[in-house]
Amino acid sequence: MQTRREMMRRSAAVAALLGGAGVLPAQAQTAWNKGAFEAKGVEGVLKALGVAKPVESQDIVFTAPDIAENGAVVPIAVSTALPGVRRIAFLVEKNPTTLAGVFEFSDAVETGVGTRIKMGETSNVLAVAILGDGKVLYAQKEVKVTLGGCGG
Amino acid sequence: MSDPMRIRAQVQGSGAIVRVLMSHEMETGLRKDAAGKTIPAWHITEVTAALNGKTVLSAQWGTAIAKNPFTQFTVKGAKAGDKITISWVDNHGDKRTDEATIA
Amino acid sequence: MRAIVLLGALVAAAGPAPAQTSTADGIAQYRALLADGNPAELWEAKGEALWKQPRGPKSASLEACDLGKGPGVVKGAFVELPRWFADTQRVQDLESRLLSCMQALQGFDAAAIAATPFGKGEQVNIEALVAYVSAASRGLRFNLPQSRAEERQMYEVGKRVFHFRAGPYDFACVSCHGEAGKRIRLQDLPNLTINPGDGVGFAAWPAYRVSSGELWGMQRRLNDCYRQQRFPYPGYASDATIALGVYMGVQAKGAQSSAPSIKR
Numbered sequence: 001m002q003t004r005r006e007m008m009r010r011s012a013a014v015a016a017l018l019g020g021a022g023v024l025p026a027q028a029q030t031a032w033n034k035g036a037f038e039a040k041g042v043e044g045v046l047k048a049l050g051v052a053k054p055v056e057s058q059d060i061v062f063t064a065p066d067i068a069e070n071g072a073v074v075p076i077a078v079s080t081a082l083p084g085v086r087r088i089a090f091l092v093e094k095n096p097t098t099l100a101g102v103f104e105f106s107d108a109v110e111t112g113v114g115t116r117i118k119m120g121e122t123s124n125v126l127a128v129a130i131l132g133d134g135k136v137l138y139a140q141k142e143v144k145v146t147l148g149g150c151g152g
Numbered sequence: 153m154s155d156p157m158r159i160r161a162q163v164q165g166s167g168a169i170v171r172v173l174m175s176h177e178m179e180t181g182l183r184k185d186a187a188g189k190t191i192p193a194w195h196i197t198e199v200t201a202a203l204n205g206k207t208v209l210s211a212q213w214g215t216a217i218a219k220n221p222f223t224q225f226t227v228k229g230a231k232a233g234d235k236i237t238i239s240w241v242d243n244h245g246d247k248r249t250d251e252a253t254i255a
Numbered sequence: 256m257r258a259i260v261l262l263g264a265l266v267a268a269a270g271p272a273p274a275q276t277s278t279a280d281g282i283a284q285y286r287a288l289l290a291d292g293n294p295a296e297l298w299e300a301k302g303e304a305l306w307k308q309p310r311g312p313k314s315a316s317l318e319a320c321d322l323g324k325g326p327g328v329v330k331g332a333f334v335e336l337p338r339w340f341a342d343t344q345r346v347q348d349l350e351s352r353l354l355s356c357m358q359a360l361q362g363f364d365a366a367a368i369a370a371t372p373f374g375k376g377e378q379v380n381i382e383a384l385v386a387y388v389s390a391a392s393r394g395l396r397f398n399l400p401q402s403r404a405e406e407r408q409m410y411e412v413g414k415r416v417f418h419f420r421a422g423p424y425d426f427a428c429v430s431c432h433g434e435a436g437k438r439i440r441l442q443d444l445p446n447l448t449i450n451p452g453d454g455v456g457f458a459a460w461p462a463y464r465v466s467s468g469e470l471w472g473m474q475r476r477l478n479d480c481y482r483q484q485r486f487p488y489p490g491y492a493s494d495a496t497i498a499l500g501v502y503m504g505v506q507a508k509g510a511q512s513s514a515p516s517i518k519r
Contacts, residue, residue, distance in 0.1 A: 220297060224292070
């Protein structure tokens, strides 16, 4: 009987199959955005991403805890019903490097994602949505970060 | 050779919720070891998710994505038996691809 | 789906917060958000593979290992440990019993593994094995046997070890874990002299610790408690640590295990 681990293993053949299949979103074919990932501060990241100044929007639903027991793992999620959102970037204002990640959405997925980030200290966390027409919207939340005590 | 990802994909309505747990150190490059030497950055840089071989979601990650990252998203127009494939590449050039069937 | 329900609840609550939102509520919300997708699952999967894989000088798997409910029976074993074993004539906890099986069935040197630092060598595999074994009892209620004199004796020894004040701070386990309502910074300290509740205290370990991204078994948790009290380190899987497990496990009778859980 196969273990879960064996069932999860797949040969390089699967990876090869992926290579030519389907239409790849533009981002998957571009190099890792070093400039954006090394920028400090929200302004620096937005400039490196080449996007306009964002407008705060209630249509970007951003969820994050009020307080993170440990900054090593902070669960965040974003979702939006707005059509035309191509990419969403997560920014942690006070992190040594502000940009945590950028997600690119095709029409085959709901525009939303949950992930976990690292935060160095209490900071505003932003979800910046970049629309196909160039519009940029955002939502933000302050997440308090504490180290926590000795216990379990 | 990295440990396998744990991918759970469950039908919900006309789509499927996909939850992925990856095994990766996601080293920031800011930590120092016991000898005071900086541990170099080692992290996933790109992630792609495909439904039946067609990429549906992709991402670029930096060092601020947590260790052993957990990601959740919802694919539209998916049914039980469809295949979800998740791939990642890291800054060492290591890669990993794992697959799961939507239940 | 639970995660969506949680996200929905958070969105609903995302209006202007009351001036004094309870910090404990905040921490509870944070922990709830992490409950789905516990990285411990990566260790569980690895542990299942290790259990079934022929390894060691004898090239044998652990599938014949008796964890207390018969050879190879994994489900339900965790919530009855520590317990007495006829083949070793000892009361043993999970880590101790894994060492016995790894030696007897696979030919590993148990003493060498016990002397290996946490996070190195075979200790890494033990992390995976304790995650796998405890996961198989998730949701089950602790019911340690106390039918044998040896088990009852270990309970009494554990009770004394738990209350024994020593070290430069004159601490005992009971100093932090002997009363309700105690806290170190933001972590509530469960009272381990009683059943502290489902998935709390003894019922929450092994656990994935987000602060270090490591899976800690009960032996490592106890080792760190000793360090925090500035005690000398206990022997790995020593009688003193097993006795503590018997005491806490019996006190936690009826509590649901959530192991492996997720912790700060």
